Every structure is written in C-alpha cells, then in structure tokens.
Amino acid sequence: MTDLAQDVALAEEPSFPSEPVRRSRLSVRRRAMLSGAVALTLVLGVLIVAAFIPADTLRVNPATRMLAPSLEHLFGTDLLGRDMLLRTTLALGQSVGIGLFAAVVSTALSVMLGLVASVNRVADRIVGVATELFLGLPHFVLLMLVAYAAGGGVRGVILAVGLTHWPRLARVLRHEAQRVMASDYVAVSRGLGRSPLWVARRHLLPHLIPQIVAGFVLIFPHAILHEAGLSFLGLGVPPHLPSIGVILSESLRALGSGLWWLAFFPGLGLLLVALSFEVFGESLRRATDPDEGVA
Amino acid sequence: MLRSLLLASSLATLLCVSPVVAAPPLVLAVGGEPEAGFDPIMGWGRYGNPLFQATLLKLDANLEMVGDLATSWTLSEDRLTWTISLRQDAKFSDGSQLTAEDVAFTFNTARDAGGLTDMTILKEARAVGPYKVELELKKPQITFTSHLVALGIVPKDHYGANYSRHPMGAGPFKLVEWREGEQLIVEPNPYWHGGTIPFPRVTFIFGDEAVALNLARSGAAQLVAVPPTDADMVPAGMHVTHVQTVDNRGVMFPTEPAGGTTDTGAPIGNDVTADRAIRVAINQGLDREALVALALNGHGTPAYGPVDGLPWDNPDAHVAGHDVAAARATLEAAGWQDEDGDGVREKNGVEARFPLVYPSSDSLRQALALGFAEQLRALGIIAEPVGASWDALARQMHSSAVVFGWGAHDPSEIYALYHGSFAGVDWYNPGFYRNPVVDAHLDAAQGSADFTSSLQEWKAAQWDGTTGFGAKGDAAWAWMVNIAHSYWISDCLDIGPLQIEPHGHGYPITQGLASWKWTCQ
Numbered sequence: 001m002t003d004l005a006q007d008v009a010l011a012e013e014p015s016f017p018s019e020p021v022r023r024s025r026l027s028v029r030r031r032a033m034l035s036g037a038v039a040l041t042l043v044l045g046v047l048i049v050a051a052f053i054p055a056d057t058l059r060v061n062p063a064t065r066m067l068a069p070s071l072e073h074l075f076g077t078d079l080l081g082r083d084m085l086l087r088t089t090l091a092l093g094q095s096v097g098i099g100l101f102a103a104v105v106s107t108a109l110s111v112m113l114g115l116v117a118s119v120n121r122v123a124d125r126i127v128g129v130a131t132e133l134f135l136g137l138p139h140f141v142l143l144m145l146v147a148y149a150a151g152g153g154v155r156g157v158i159l160a161v162g163l164t165h166w167p168r169l170a171r172v173l174r175h176e177a178q179r180v181m182a183s184d185y186v187a188v189s190r191g192l193g194r195s196p197l198w199v200a201r202r203h204l205l206p207h208l209i210p211q212i213v214a215g216f217v218l219i220f221p222h223a224i225l226h227e228a229g230l231s232f233l234g235l236g237v238p239p240h241l242p243s244i245g246v247i248l249s250e251s252l253r254a255l256g257s258g259l260w261w262l263a264f265f266p267g268l269g270l271l272l273v274a275l276s277f278e279v280f281g282e283s284l285r286r287a288t289d290p291d292e293g294v295a
Numbered sequence: 296m297l298r299s300l301l302l303a304s305s306l307a308t309l310l311c312v313s314p315v316v317a318a319p320p321l322v323l324a325v326g327g328e329p330e331a332g333f334d335p336i337m338g339w340g341r342y343g344n345p346l347f348q349a350t351l352l353k354l355d356a357n358l359e360m361v362g363d364l365a366t367s368w369t370l371s372e373d374r375l376t377w378t379i380s381l382r383q384d385a386k387f388s389d390g391s392q393l394t395a396e397d398v399a400f401t402f403n404t405a406r407d408a409g410g411l412t413d414m415t416i417l418k419e420a421r422a423v424g425p426y427k428v429e430l431e432l433k434k435p436q437i438t439f440t441s442h443l444v445a446l447g448i449v450p451k452d453h454y455g456a457n458y459s460r461h462p463m464g465a466g467p468f469k470l471v472e473w474r475e476g477e478q479l480i481v482e483p484n485p486y487w488h489g490g491t492i493p494f495p496r497v498t499f500i501f502g503d504e505a506v507a508l509n510l511a512r513s514g515a516a517q518l519v520a521v522p523p524t525d526a527d528m529v530p531a532g533m534h535v536t537h538v539q540t541v542d543n544r545g546v547m548f549p550t551e552p553a554g555g556t557t558d559t560g561a562p563i564g565n566d567v568t569a570d571r572a573i574r575v576a577i578n579q580g581l582d583r584e585a586l587v588a589l590a591l592n593g594h595g596t597p598a599y600g601p602v603d604g605l606p607w608d609n610p611d612a613h614v615a616g617h618d619v620a621a622a623r624a625t626l627e628a629a630g631w632q633d634e635d636g637d638g639v640r641e642k643n644g645v646e647a648r649f650p651l652v653y654p655s656s657d658s659l660r661q662a663l664a665l666g667f668a669e670q671l672r673a674l675g676i677i678a679e680p681v682g683a684s685w686d687a688l689a690r691q692m693h694s695s696a697v698v699f700g701w702g703a704h705d706p707s708e709i710y711a712l713y714h715g716s717f718a719g720v721d722w723y724n725p726g727f728y729r730n731p732v733v734d735a736h737l738d739a740a741q742g743s744a745d746f747t748s749s750l751q752e753w754k755a756a757q758w759d760g761t762t763g764f765g766a767k768g769d770a771a772w773a774w775m776v777n778i779a780h781s782y783w784i785s786d787c788l789d790i791g792p793l794q795i796e797p798h799g800h801g802y803p804i805t806q807g808l809a810s811w812k813w814t815c816q
Contacts, residue, residue, distance in 0.1 A: 060665045062589035079524075080589060080662055152684065238655050238682025240665055250658070257524060 032283035039217075039276035043096050046273065050093020058082055058090060058242060066254075069261050076261035078247075079254060088266045090242035092273060098158055099224035105162035106223070107169065107216045111208070114173025118181055118204065127174060134167040143226055147235045157236040161223045169215035173208055180207050210288030218281035221274035228270055244270045318493040318813030324500040324507030324519040325782070327802025328479070332459025333470070335447035336405045339459070342799050343704070344806050346481060347388070348447025348464030349488075351379060351398070352440065356792035356807075358606055358704060360440060360746065363489075364393065364448060364465070370745060374435035375418075377443070381426040386486035387450050388469040395422035400451040402430060402442075414442060435742040437749045438707035467492060467809035476501055492809050517785040520801035523594040526781035534786060537779040538804065540796040541605060541702035543598045544663055545774035546651065548574050548696050549726040557719055562694040563727055567649045570642070572629030573676065577773045578614050578766035580622030580674045581667070586775050590662035594781055598774035600757060600765055604795050607706045607750050612758030612765030622674050633675050640675040648677040650695040655682030660698040663775055667698075692725040699725075702777070702798035706753045710737050713756065713764040713771060728771040732762050780804065787815035 061081035069076040075084035117127040134142070146160035180186060180203055189199050230236035231245025239246045244266050251262035331337045335348050343354075351365040362368070367380045385393040402420035409415070416439060418431040432439060453463055462470055467489055468481040479499040483492040500507060500516065510516035512530045521535070529535045548568040555563035567573055583597030596603070599613035631640040631647055640647040653664040661682065668678040678696060688697065699722075701708060711717045714737050715729035733756050740752035757765040764771045780796050782804060789812040796803040 060589060060662070060669050062585045062666070065589070080665060151687075234656060238680075239658070239661050240653075240680045240682055253658075254524070 028283065029287045032280065032287040035276065035280040035283050036217075039273075039280040042273055042276050043100075046089065046092045046096050050090050050096075053086065053090060058086055066257075066259055069265075075265040076259075078262055079250065079259075084247075084261060084265060087242050087247065088244070088269050091244045091247055091266060092269050094237070094242055095224045095227055095244050095270065096273065098154075098161060098227045099220050101158055102161035102165060102223040102227070103216055103220040106165035106219050107212060109163075109166040110169035110173055110215065111212060113166065113170040114177055114208065115200070115204075117170075117174040118177035118200075124174070124178070127170065131167045131171050131174070134164070135171070139164060140226070140229065143230055144233070144235055147230050152235055154237055154241075157227055157230050160230060161226050165219045165223055165226075169212075169219065172211055172215065176208055176211055177204060180204050210284075214281055214285040214288060217277055217284055221277040221281070224270065224274055317495070320496040320498065321494045321518075321788075321811075322498045322500060322510065322516040323805065324510055324516050325801035325804055326501065326520060327499070327799075327805070328476070328501040333462035333473075334459035335445075335449060336401065336408050337459060339462075340447045341445050342797065343445070343803050344808065345447035345464070346466055346468045346805075346808075347462040347470060347484075348449060348466045349385060349393070350445065350447055351381075351443040354444055354704060354794065354806075356794050358794060360444065364398070365443070368443065374437075374742060374744060375432050377430040377432075377439070378423075379428050379430065379443075381428065382488060383426050385465045385488045387453075387465050388463055388484040388486055389450075389453075390486055391450065391452070393448060393450070393465045394425050395428040397451045398422070398428045398448050400454070401446060401448045404449075404454070405442075405446060414446075417442075436707075437741055437743045437746055438705055438710070440746055441705040441707060444704075468497065471496065487809075489809055493813055494811070497808070511783050517788050518790070518804070519783050520804070521781050521783055523592040523779070523781055526592070526594055526783075529783055532786055533783045536782050536784055536793075537594050538782065538793050538796050539596060539604065540777050540780055540798075541602055542700065542778045542780065542796060542798045543601060543603070543702045543774060544660060544698060544700045544776050544778065545598060545601070545772045546577075546667060546696050547692070547699050547726050547772050548770075549694055550574075550728045550769065550771055551726070553694065555727075557693060561690045563719070565649055565694050565696070566645055567647055567676075568696055568726075570629065570631075571769060572625055572631065573647060574770035574773065575614075575766065576622040576625040576629075576631075576674060577671065577676065578770045579616060579625060580619050580670065581773055581775065582617040582670055583775055584617070585670070586663060586666045589666045590659055591776060591778060594779040596777045596779065598777045600774055601701055601709055601712060601772070602706070603774075603777055605704070605706075607709075607753035609754035609757040609763075609765065612754075612763055612767055614766035614770075619673055626674065626676075631675070638672070638675060639677050646677070647675060648679065650681050650691070651678040651698070652681045652683050652688050652691050652695045653698040654685055654688055656684075659778075660700070664698050667773075667775065689722075692722075693719060693727060697725065700798060704794075704797050706740065706749070709753065709756065709764075710741065713737065726771060728764065728769065730762060730764065730769055732759070733764050733769075736763075787813055789814050 059082065064077050064081040066079060067073055067077040073083050073085065075088055078084055078087065113127045117124040142164050143160045146163055147156040150156035150159045186199055186203050189203065227236065228245035231243045232249045236245055237243040247266045248263060254262050327342065329339045333339045333347055335345055339345055340348065349364050351363060352360045353363045355361050364381050364385055365379045366382050369378050381395060381398065387393055399420040399422040402417060406414045406417040416432050416436050418433045421429045423429050447464055447466065449458065450463060467484055467487045469484045471480040471482050473479045478501060480496060482496045500510060504522060507516065507519040508521060508525060511519040511533060514532060526535055549565040550569055551564035552569040553564040553566050557563060587593060587595045587597060600608060602608045626640060631642045633640045651664050651668055653660040664680045668680055671678050683691065701712065711723040713724060713728055713733055715734050717723040718727040718729060719725065736752050736756035736759065740749045740756065743749035743752060757763045758767050762768045784790065791807050791810060794806055
C-alpha cells in the first residue's frame with residue numbers, strides 16, 4: 001500500500017526516461033545527482049567528440065547524396081552527401097558550446113543585478129523595472145532583434161542568447177536577496193556591527209548559491225533551443241556551418257521527398273541534450289529548495 | 296433539379312458536337328508577378344513577354360530578332376539613329392490605332408523615368424510620320440536593340456499614374472483581374488494583330504511553390520514551374536520538360552592585388568585570385584558535371600562561359616575542365632608549390648587561400664560554394680566558404696571570390712560584367728577586371744553597324760586567339776552551372792519550340808503563350 005502510494009507520487013513528478021524502474025524510490029538528492037551525471041556525460045561527450053573531429057572532415061560528395069541510414073552512414077546523408085552522424089555531432093557540439101557560453105553570461109548578469117538590487121531601494125526599483133520590462137517583451141522577438149543588430153552570424157547568436165536569458169533568474173535572486181536581508185539573523189548580525197560585506201558573504205551568498213546553480217542549469221537548455229531557433233530562421237549561424245537549427249530548416253524542405261532522417265536524428269539529439277538538462281535543473285532546484293524538504 | 300440536369304447535359308452534348316474544338320481556360324503557375332505592376336516603363340516585361348503590350352521587335356525560338364510592331368528597322372551610317380517603320384494594323388485593346396506618336400512617347404518617357412529600363416543612351420525619339428519613328432542615340436550602342444525587344448509600347452492617351460494597375464496595350468492579351476500575390480486573369484485582345492488565341496482566358500497563379508505543385512497534382516493547372524528536387528515526380532496527365540538556360544552561376548574573382556579601397560571604404564583586391572595561374576587552374580580543374588549532380592539534382596548543364604549557347608557565345612573560349620593534372624601543372628609552372636606538405640600550395644610566402652562568399656539565404660549558391668571549395672582541395676587551393684547577407688556580401692565582393700548568377704538575352708550584360716569602365720559599378724564587374732584588348736573588342740561590338748556583325752566582336756572579347764575574358768585568356772570568372780528550368784506541362788498542351796531561357800525561373804516560358812495550342816478533344 002505504501003509502495004503504491006509512493007509510486008503514484010513519483011509518477012507525477014518529472015522523471016528521466018532512462019531511469020530504471022527499480023530505482024523509483026530515489027531520494028530527490030540522488031535523483032538530482034543521477035540526472036546531473038547523465039546530462040553532464042551527454043554534454044561533455046558531445047563537446048569532446050566534436051572538439052576532436054577536424055572541422056574540414058565534413059565534406060560534400062555528389063556520389064553519396066540523400067542516402068538512408070545504413071551501417072556505413074548511421075544517420076544517413078544529407079542533400080549534399082555529407083554524413084549526418086558527423087554533421088549532427090558537430091552541430092550539437094556547436095550548440096552546446098554556444099549554450100554554455102550564453103548560460104554563463106546570463107547567469108553572471110543575473111547575479112550582478114540580483115546583488116545590485118539588494119543595495120538599496122532605488123537600485124532595487126531600477127532592477128525590478130528592467131526585469132519586468134524584459135520579461136514583458138516576447139523573448140523570441142528580443143532574440144531576433146539582438147541577433148539582427150549584432151550583424152547575425154555566430155557572434156549575433158551568442159550575443160542574442162547570452163543577453164536575453166537573465167531576467168527570470170534575476171527576479172528569483174532579487175526576491176531571495178530581499179527575503180534574506182529582511183530576516184532576523186541579518187538584523188542581529190547588523191546589530192552586532194558586522195559589515196555589509198560580511199553579511200553578504202556569510203548570510204546572503206549561501207542562500208543564493210543553490211538558486212544560482214539551478215538557474216544556470218535551467219538556462220542552458222533554453223539557450224540551446226533558442227540558438228537552434230535563431231539558426232532555423234536564418235538569423236544565426238551561416239548555413240554551411242554545422243548547426244541543428246540549420247539542419248532542421250533544411251530538412252523541412254526535404255520532408256516532402258521522404259528524407260525523414262534529416263530531421264529525426266538531429267532533432268532527437270537536440271531533444272535529449274535539452275531534456276536531460278531540464279530534468280537535472282528541476283531536480284537540482286527541488287533538492288536545494290528548503291521548502292521542498294530533502295529526504 | 297432533374298430538368299436542370301437534363302438541360303446541362305444537353306448543353307454539354309451541344310458543346311461536344313460543335314465542330315470547333317474549344318480549348319479550356321488555361322491555368323499557369325510560373326511566378327513572375329511584377330512588384331511594380333504592368334508598366335513597361337517601370338520595368339515590366341524585361342524578362343520577356345509583356346502580355347498586354349506589343350513590342351517593336353521580338354525574339355524567336357532561336358533568339359533571332361523578328362518584327363512585331365516594326366516592319367523594318369535600320370541603323371544610320373553614323374550608327375546613331377534607328378529608323379523604324381510600323382505595321383498599320385496594330386490596335387490597342389480598346390480598338391484605337393497604335394501610331395508612331397505612341398512609340399515616341401513610350402521611349403521618351405522611359406528615358407526620363409530612369410529606373411529599371413535604363414535608357415539614358417537615348418537622345419530622343421521622334422515620330423516622323425504616322426507609322427515611322429526615329430530613335431536617336433547619344434553614342435553608338437548596338438545592344439540598344441534589346442530595348443526594341445523588351446519595351447512594350449503604351450498608349451499615349453491612356454498612360455497615367457494608374458497605368459501599372461490598369462495596363463492597356465496592343466499585345467495579345469487584356470487584363471481582366473489582378474489580385475496581388477494571388478492571381479492574374481487575362482483574356483485575348485480581340486484587336487490583336489497576331490491572330491486568334493485558342494484559350495478563352497489565362498490565369499496566372501502566384502504565391503507559394505507548394506500551392507502550384509498541388510494545383511498540378513489535382514489537374515487544376517496546365518503548366519507549373521517546379522524546383523529541381525520535385526521535378527521527377529510528375530503527376531499523371533503531365534510530362535516534365537527541362538528547359539536549357541543561361542540562368543548561370545559562377546565564381547567571380549577579384550583580379551587586382553589587395554591594397555585599394557572603394558569610395559565607401561570597402562577593400563579591393565585579393566593577392567591570391569589576382570594571379571592568373573590560380574584562376575586558369577581552377578577553370579581547368581573544375582568538374583562542372585559533378586556540380587550539376589551535387590547542387591541541381593542533375594537538372595542543369597555545365598557552364599563554360601556567361602552566355603553558353605547564345606548567338607554571341609564563343610565555344611572556342613571554353614575550357615572543358617575536369618583535368619586536375621593540367622590544373623596542377625599550371626600551378627607548378629606559376630610557382631605555386633606545396634613546400635610544407637600541408638596540402639595547401641604557397642608562392643612567395645602567400646598561401647593559396649581565399650574567402651568564397653555566397654548569399655546565405657540561397658541554398659543553391661551555398662551548395663555550389665561547398666562543392667567548388669571541395670574540388671579545389673584536390674588542386675591544393677583552399678576556398679573558405681562565407682555565408683553572408685546581400686548587404687555584407689556587397690562590402691566583401693571586391694576582395695573575395697563570390698558566387699554570382701547572371702544570364703540574359705542581351706550581350707550588353709557581358710559588356711557590364713567585363714568592361715573596365717564598369718569596374719565596381721553596382722553589381723557589375725566587382726572584381727575590377729581590366730584588359731584593354733577586351734575593352735576594345737567590347738567597344739567595337741557596341742559600335743557595330745548591325746547586330747549580326749557585332750557577334751564577331753562579342754566572341755573575340757571572350758577569346759580572340761591571344762587573350763580574352765574567357766577561361767583560356769584571363770579567366771576572370773570560373774563559371775560553374777546553367778540551371779535547367781523544370782516545368783510540368785499538361786500532355787494536352789503544345790507550347791512549341793522553346794528559347795534558351797534567361798535568369799529568373801518560371802515566367803520566361805510564357806514567351807510563346809499567344810501561339811500555344813490545345814491538342815486534346
């Protein structure tokens with residue numbers, strides 16, 4: 001009876017697909033560690049493999065155009081005879097690279113704004129308005145604007161994705177900072193004559209770090225998907241470079257001719273990377289959320 | 296209900312037994328909708344067949360000039376004045392007479408309007424009789440004849456601000472309805488001087504390519520332009536025709552060494568492509584058939600020059616290509632050696648490496664750029680593909696190799712692409728190519744007494760036995776492919792002999808629309 005109840009409760013939570021059934025009683029913390037391991041393995045694997053493939057390995061060849069998946073070409077070949085496994089791996093490597101960079105930039109921006117907001121009322125107001133303003137704009141329109149203004153290309157994508165993902169995390173951090181600063185123990189520390197720096201280091205930071213880590217992990221899949229989206233629309237990576245967005249937009253034209261493998265494997269790859277981080281981020285948030293209760 | 300059915304069936308029987316086989320209304324999806332409407336003075340008809348307006352001359356299937364409104368056309372001794380006699384039975388679709396006044400008005404207005412019909416060379420058009428007109432030029436230019444072919448004559452009395460939406464002329468058709476972005480419906484002009492047209496009405500469908508394909512599959516359209524990837528999946532009752540074209544794509548090389556800048560600060564020149572040996576070797580090594588297979592799904596022909604198959608093409612200027620050994624020998628002889636063994640040749644410390652820019656919105660040019668770069672590796676030359684917007688491309692085109700496309704029924708295009716006076720002008724001659732001998736040939740061609748005698752000079756500009764802009768001479772470009780234009784055509788539709796089509800997919804096939812026939816009962 002208890003087992004059943006637990007199973008039902010667990011089934012309602014997001015769970016990583018490859019997670020074996022017999023481990024369904026995993027604690028939140030262990031789940032976070034497991035999904036983290038999976039996500040990191042995926043991303044590091046893709047990055048390392050992509051880094052070790054020389055850039056000019058991806059070659060066009062009129063003799064191998066539009067081949068269906070086979071032992072020789074596991075993911076098939078594209079309209080110009082390039083091996084899709086190679087192209088997908090390189091593309092994922094590029095996506096992950098851009099995603100990581102953008103997540104770092106966005107997190108750094110969020111932390112800065114979150115801390116600035118805790119200085120005084122005016123700063124808090126300014127950060128609050130800026131955050132709401134950015135959240136109010138449709139995110140993708142903003143992405144397109146920045147990418148276009150930066151002149152497109154890889155640089156445009158990195159800037160666009162990096163500069164537009166901070167508001168959500170910034171809002172969380174601002175609220176968290178406000179909550180901590182208003183608490184009794186901070187008041188006591190201040191009363192004892194502790195400097196604002198000491199308070200920030202000893203009281204504020206320990207509360208913010210879990211939020212920052214979870215925020216970073218959650219920004220990452222969004223950044224990857226947005227990179228793919230921009231390239232899909234032709235605003236991002238130039239079309240001869242490996243990119244999931246470019247591959248998917250190309251495959252759209254070829255779907256009518258029955259070339260399903262052009263969209264399937266790269267789409268699946270993108271989904272797996274994004275999903276693994278989404279699950280990891282969510283578990284991490286739950287594991288570190290004091291209100292959630294750690295088993 | 297029953298009665299109306301009976302009535303309908305008896306009507307149908309009546310129609311069936313009538314001795315004249317009536318052709319059905321025709322539905323075409325071949326693109327070609329003009330943004331600015333149907334005003335020849337604003338550029339309508341420059342891809343041929345202005346539908347509503349008649350032209351002085353027209354090109355037959357062999358691209359020979361034949362009279363349409365003109366019955367005779369002669370150039371004066373000083374090569375500055377065309378005297379043109381007009382046919383006297385030409386009427387506008389409202390029944391009024393077309394006279395020399397209308398022709399003079401059209402040419403003078405086009406000269407003053409500027410825009411897409413660049414007629415600044417015209418000094419004045421004068422009506423010297425009711426059916427005789429004189430066109431005086433500022434300087435000799437034999438390709439002025441292309442204006443005689445392309446410029447539809449508008450009625451002087453009906454030309455105004457609304458003309459582009461309500462066109463009227465002496466051409467084979469009159470406008471019924473134009474819904475922008477959707478369709479254009481035309482009916483035969485009963486006053487047309489060229490005979491009767493079998494189709495009671497012709498509808499042009501615009502918009503999405505997928506819509507056109509579906510119309511053809513459902514039997515609702517009789518002729519559609521199809522992209523090469525879909526061309527081979529022909530619906531029942533139709534056949535596919537791949538029309539030969541000069542809709543070409545090639546790589547333009549900067550022929551100046553690096554160092555200069557344009558007035559706007561864009562860099563000019565490239566030290567690698569400025570070496571003739573590099574350009575010649577690329578032309579010798581290029582396997583153009585493979586590019587046709589790679590980028591066009593096989594639906595195209597190798598391009599050896601900008602005007603393959605046109606009357607002014609010089610086959611002697613062509614280099615067959617696909618000869619890697621010859622290309623390597625050319626490079627070795629010129630001092631391009633791979634001394635450090637990295638697969639890339641060097642000469643005087645300069646690596647054989649240059650950027651190859653293509654417009655990133657064009658998947659065909661991307662495929663060609665990648666295929667071109669891939670083939671060049673075998674020669675020890677690295678072309679680095681760069682995808683760019685058209686704006687960015689324009690800033691890089693004087694210092695980088697660029698994938699461009701041209702192709703027109705008018706040799707003035709090769710004048711603009713290769714004459715020194717066009718260096719850096721708009722999109723023409725972006726590589727700053729200059730060869731005084733070629734310039735002299737091109738100028739001599741423009742100054743010819745008649746079009747036929749100009750052909751020799753156009754050909755000599757490509758290769759005159761010692762030099763030329765073609766691959767045997769300066770090899771200023773490496774032409775890659777001519778894109779075949781593919782169409783699905785109803786088995787009942789006979790569209791007669793076809794021209795070699797110019798740049799721009801689709802609309803040029805309607806050139807002979809007025810003489811198309813319906814062959815089914």
